[in-house]
Amino acid sequence: MKKVLLLGGAGFIGFNIAKYLAEHRHCEITIADNFFRGGGKVDPLLQSFVKEHSVQLVKGDFTQPGAFQQLQRGYDELYMLASVVGVDYVNKMPHEIIRINTALIYNTLEWLREAGCGKVLFTSTSECYAGAVEQFDYPVPTPETVPLTISDIAHPRFTYAVTKMLGESGFINYAEQLGFGCSVVRYHNVYGPRMGFKHVIPHLAQRFHAGENPFKIYGHDQTRSFNFVSDAVRGTVLAMEQGANSEIYHIGSQQEITIEQLVRHAGDIVGFTGEYEYAPTYPGSVSRRCPDISKAQEQLGYEPQVDWKQGLQTTVEWYLDYLANATELHESFYDNKS
Numbered sequence: 001m002k003k004v005l006l007l008g009g010a011g012f013i014g015f016n017i018a019k020y021l022a023e024h025r026h027c028e029i030t031i032a033d034n035f036f037r038g039g040g041k042v043d044p045l046l047q048s049f050v051k052e053h054s055v056q057l058v059k060g061d062f063t064q065p066g067a068f069q070q071l072q073r074g075y076d077e078l079y080m081l082a083s084v085v086g087v088d089y090v091n092k093m094p095h096e097i098i099r100i101n102t103a104l105i106y107n108t109l110e111w112l113r114e115a116g117c118g119k120v121l122f123t124s125t126s127e128c129y130a131g132a133v134e135q136f137d138y139p140v141p142t143p144e145t146v147p148l149t150i151s152d153i154a155h156p157r158f159t160y161a162v163t164k165m166l167g168e169s170g171f172i173n174y175a176e177q178l179g180f181g182c183s184v185v186r187y188h189n190v191y192g193p194r195m196g197f198k199h200v201i202p203h204l205a206q207r208f209h210a211g212e213n214p215f216k217i218y219g220h221d222q223t224r225s226f227n228f229v230s231d232a233v234r235g236t237v238l239a240m241e242q243g244a245n246s247e248i249y250h251i252g253s254q255q256e257i258t259i260e261q262l263v264r265h266a267g268d269i270v271g272f273t274g275e276y277e278y279a280p281t282y283p284g285s286v287s288r289r290c291p292d293i294s295k296a297q298e299q300l301g302y303e304p305q306v307d308w309k310q311g312l313q314t315t316v317e318w319y320l321d322y323l324a325n326a327t328e329l330h331e332s333f334y335d336n337k338s
């Protein structure tokens with residue numbers, strides 16, 4: 001039976017990959033995480049999943065090389081998802097983003113040197129190339145061939161992208177030298193139930209729930225393409241299983257919409273009847289983001305299936321239901337808190 005390790009597998013995307021693998025593949029799953037997301041506590045949903053599917057759960061801070069001693073050797077597949085994620089963290093503790101994300105990448109690669117692995121997949125981000133689109137007018141939708149660009153190396157908000165660039169280069173080059181397979185996926189605005197509260201869609205649900213009126217639309221004419229989590233998961237598993245060695249894939253959706261479309265549709269879902277008001281967005285926010293996914297379509301057979309309106313409805317309804325029944329779980333399990 002295939003042995004699969006998900007490092008950072010207790011998080012939003014990792015947990016969904018684990019569920020998909022448990023349902024669609026015959027494999028032995030290990031989730032390794034320090035539960036940073038969740039403030040050190042294990043989500044009850046994850047607990048029951050682990051029990052139901054005999055998943056091995058390994059708790060450890062993998063910025064410490066010793067934590068890897070808890071793992072087996074020779075996994076067939078390693079999904080590398082562990083990272084500190086989120087604009088708030090990046091702005092509040094950029095030096096910690098550098099330390100944690102770099103240590104996670106470096107320790108994992110050095111452990112792989114000893115432990116070996118069939119194939120690894122590193123999870124990267126569209127943030128790595130946002131500067132090229134903004135500064136040099138690279139095309140949108142944007143393909144994988146875009147040069148990675150940091151427009152202001154000293155600014156805290158780019159620390160996350162800098163560590164992801166290190167990860168892309170590190171995983172590809174270690175894999176080439178040590179002889180294991182490697183794919184990289186760059187995600188683009190993955191969303192869905194249980195994604196935390198530090199993202200635009202959960203924020204909208206929270207603000208509608210709180211009765212904001214007039215309802216502010218920040219950066220109304222900016223565009224984004226949102227990728228429902230079940231599509232992102234299928235794209236990731238395809239990249240792991242079908243991806244060519246050392247290839248990078250843009251995983252996302254090409255349904256590019258304005259923030260105004262997103263907000264107004266969310267308002268329709270919640271039955272909002274008040275006024276809308278335009279407001280400026282935060283500095284440095286890119287005006288357009290949309291991946292060119294043709295490489296993933298052609299090489300992997302990846303095809304997003306969830307229309308943005310359908311995905312938004314599912315997500316907003318989940319959050320409204322969650323907020324209506326909120327207990328301390330709201331803060332402890334679904335927020336990205338330290």
Ligand SMILES: NC(=O)c1ccc[n+]([C@@H]2O[C@H](COP(=O)([O-])OP(=O)(O)OC[C@H]3O[C@@H](n4cnc5c(N)ncnc54)[C@H](O)[C@@H]3O)[C@@H](O)[C@H]2O)c1
Binds near residue numbers: 008011034037060082
């Ligand atoms: N969600 C998105 O839209 C998006 C976009 C681009 C890239 N990504 C990347 O995809 C991956 C998964 O993202 P996500 O949205 O599921 O984030 P997430 O925060 O939900 O998951 C990351 C996981 O890493 C774990 N982790 C953090 N520090 C750790 C440590 N020291 N030791 C062990 N585990 C640790 C966290 O506890 C968490 O469970 C991340 O690497 C992220 O950078 C996500």
